[in-house]
Amino acid sequence: xxxxxxxxxxxxxxxxxxxxxxxxxxxxxxxxxxxxxxxxxxxxxxxxxxxxxxxxxxxxxxxxxxxxxxxxxxxxxxxxxxxxxxxxxxxxxxxxxxxxxxxxxxxxxxxxxxxxxxxxxxxxxxxxxxxxxxxxxxxxxxxxxxxxxxxxxxxxxxxxxxxxxxxxxxxxxxxxxxxxxxxxxxxxxxxxxxxxxxxxxxxxxxxxxxxxxxxxxxxxxxxxxxxxxxxxxxxxxxxxxxxxxxxxxxxxxxxxxxxxxxxxxxxxxxxxxxxxxxxxxxxxxxxxxxxxxxxxxxxxxxxxxxxxxxxxxxxxxxxxxxxxxxxxxxxxxxxxxxxxxxxxxxxxxxxxxxxxxxxxxxxxxxxx
Numbered sequence: 001x002x003x004x005x006x007x008x009x010x011x012x013x014x015x016x017x018x019x020x021x022x023x024x025x026x027x028x029x030x031x032x033x034x035x036x037x038x039x040x041x042x043x044x045x046x047x048x049x050x051x052x053x054x055x056x057x058x059x060x061x062x063x064x065x066x067x068x069x070x071x072x073x074x075x076x077x078x079x080x081x082x083x084x085x086x087x088x089x090x091x092x093x094x095x096x097x098x099x100x101x102x103x104x105x106x107x108x109x110x111x112x113x114x115x116x117x118x119x120x121x122x123x124x125x126x127x128x129x130x131x132x133x134x135x136x137x138x139x140x141x142x143x144x145x146x147x148x149x150x151x152x153x154x155x156x157x158x159x160x161x162x163x164x165x166x167x168x169x170x171x172x173x174x175x176x177x178x179x180x181x182x183x184x185x186x187x188x189x190x191x192x193x194x195x196x197x198x199x200x201x202x203x204x205x206x207x208x209x210x211x212x213x214x215x216x217x218x219x220x221x222x223x224x225x226x227x228x229x230x231x232x233x234x235x236x237x238x239x240x241x242x243x244x245x246x247x248x249x250x251x252x253x254x255x256x257x258x259x260x261x262x263x264x265x266x267x268x269x270x271x272x273x274x275x276x277x278x279x280x281x282x283x284x285x286x287x288x289x290x291x292x293x294x295x296x297x298x299x300x301x302x303x304x305x306x307x308x309x310x311x312x313x314x315x316x317x318x319x320x321x322x323x324x325x326x327x328x329x330x331x332x333x334x335x336x337x338x339x340x341x342x343x344x345x346x347x348x349x350x351x352x353x354x355x356x357x358x359x360x361x362x363x364x365x366x367x368x
Contacts, residue, residue: 001302001303001352001353001356002303003303003304003305003344003349003353003356003357004305004344005305005306005307005342005343005344005346006185006305006344006346007346007348007349008184008185008189010346010348011249011346011347011348014245014348015241015242015245018241019238019241019242022237022238022240022241023191023234023237023238025237026233026234026237027234029233031233032232032233032234033230033232033233034056034230034231034233035233037233037236037237037240038056038230038231038232038233038236040236040240041056041231041236041237041239041240041243042054042055042056042196042236044240044243045180045196045198045243046198048162048163048170048243048246049162049170049171049172049173049178049198050169050170050173051170051172051173051178051198051199051200052199052200052202052205053198053199053200053201053202053205054196054197054198055196055197055198055205055208055209055212056194056195056196056230056231056236057194057195057196057197057208057212057229057230057231058193058194058195058212058228058229058230058231059181059183059193059194059195059229060088060159060179060180060181060182060183060186060193060194060195061088061091061092061181061195062195062212062227062229063159063179063180063181063195063196063197064088064089064092064129064155064157064159064179065092065095065096065227065229066197066208066211066212066227066229067155067177067179067197067208068092068093068096068098068127068129068155069096069207069211070177070197070204070207070208070211071126071127071153071155071176071177071204072126073093073096073098073126073127074096074097074098075096075097075098076097076098076099076124077096077097077098077099077124077125077126077127078098078099078100078101078122078124078125078126079093079098079099079100079101079125079126079127079128079129080101080102080103080117080120080121080125080127080128080129081093081100081101081102081103081112081128081129081130081131081157082102082103082104082105082111082112082130082131082133082314082333083102083103083104083105083313083314083315083316083325083330083333084105084110084133084310084313084314084330084332084333084336084337085131085133085157085310085314086159086309086310087314087317088159089129089131089157089314090102090314090317090320093129094319098126099124099323100314100320100323101120101122101125102120102314102315102325102329102330102333103116103117103120103330104116104329104330104331104332104333105330105332105333105336106139106332107332107335107336108273109133109136109138109272109273109275110133110134110286110336110340111130111131111132111133111136111137111138111139112130112131112138112143113332114138114139114142114143114146115142117142117143117146118146121146121150121152125150125152126152126153127152127153127154127155128143128146128147128152128153128154128155129154129155129156129157130143130154130156130157130175131157131159131160132156132157132158132160132161132164132171133160134160134272134280134282134283134284134285134286134309134342135160135161135164135187135253135280135281135282135283135284136161136164136272136274136275136278136280136281137161137164137165137166137171137174137278138166140156140166140169140174140175141167143175144174144175147175153175153176153177154174154175154176155175155176155177155178155179156171156172156174156175156177156178156179157179158171158172158178158179158180159179159180159181159183159186159195160181160186160187160283160284161180161281161283162180162186162187162188162246162281163187163188163246163247163250163279163281164278164279164280164281165278165279166277166278166279167277172198173198173200176199176201176204177197177198177199177201177204177208178197178198178199179195179196179197180195180196180197180198181194181195182194182195182196182231182235182239186283187246187249187250187253187281187283188239188242188243188246189242190235190238190239190242191234191235191238192235193235194231194232194235194236194239195231196231210223210224210226211224211226211227211229212226212227212228212229212230213226213228213230214226214227214228215227248347249347250281250282250347251347252346252347252348252349253281253282253285253345253346253347254280254281254282256282256285256345256346256347256349256354257272257274257280257282257285257345259354259358260285260287260343260345260354260358263358264287264358264361264362267361267362267365268289268290268365268366269287269288269289269361269365270287270288270289271287272285272286272287282345284307284309284342284345285342285343285344285345286309286340286341286342286343287340287341287342287343287361288336288339288340288341289339289341289365290339292308292338292339292340292341294364295341295361295364295365296308296341298360298363298364299343299357299360299361299364302356302360304343304344304356304357304360305344306341306342306343307341307342308340308341308342309340309342310337311337311338312337313330313333313334313337315329315330315333316334343357343361344357
């Protein structure tokens, strides 16, 4: 049996007619850049998240970049974030001439440990950027408290977490700005790249809008240097269709995660920990195994898709050698990088497929 890590063709089959109709409508209108389709989708995302404003941009990476620019991050500044995330989290900081400062993660959730943030703050710190990894929110209350105490902005990297909740609050709406990615593999994935910034601050929203169109307002008049970073209308129309199904798809992921939790609990591995006050949306279902590489090879041999997120923490990446990071600096992130593996959890996963995945994991680990 073949079980891919993610099956976008299965998803497409369920909404094919709606997607094609939405794309055809944009094609007939010939209104491809910004315009009504983008505005409609921005309003829908803002309403879904409970935010006042949403600004569509070209990618999740650009969402982070423009959010940091809106917070006035520049050369020599510092941004505190996690060493265990996709490279864009740190890369956007460096692109602004600022310095990423890493605080280790919590072993249960793989999110930044809020207790380690305060000691990283210096006079150059401007922003704290937690990542809601794998679809579960970081511990935001202590993060927001330390930020307020030190007069810092909080930018949420919610690229993997649209629809996740923390004490009843949606991911992306707890800090000053929240950033989403619509990369095709995300729970709400487009037909290519796309991103969104949400905020309750009108001034920050307006600044992100200006930054996404080369820093112009009005057109052809530039008070700042910005970027070409617009969510295009084709993506917005497709995402508008998919947004209507997002909660249904999320519940499918959560059902599969609950089955994994129950069926894998007696094996020699660690299943994801989801706190009772969080709504985990399971962008990934990530387990921890001592012989992670052996398990991955075993599953590959049995046609089961997996992924390793992220095998080399950010502080050990070659491009950050000049920051002086060494092995042992962030032991929890380093341990997670060695031992975690993500397995299929997409909503279209069949009962037969999931049983096959569970059976092969059990077989490798010597379970009954």
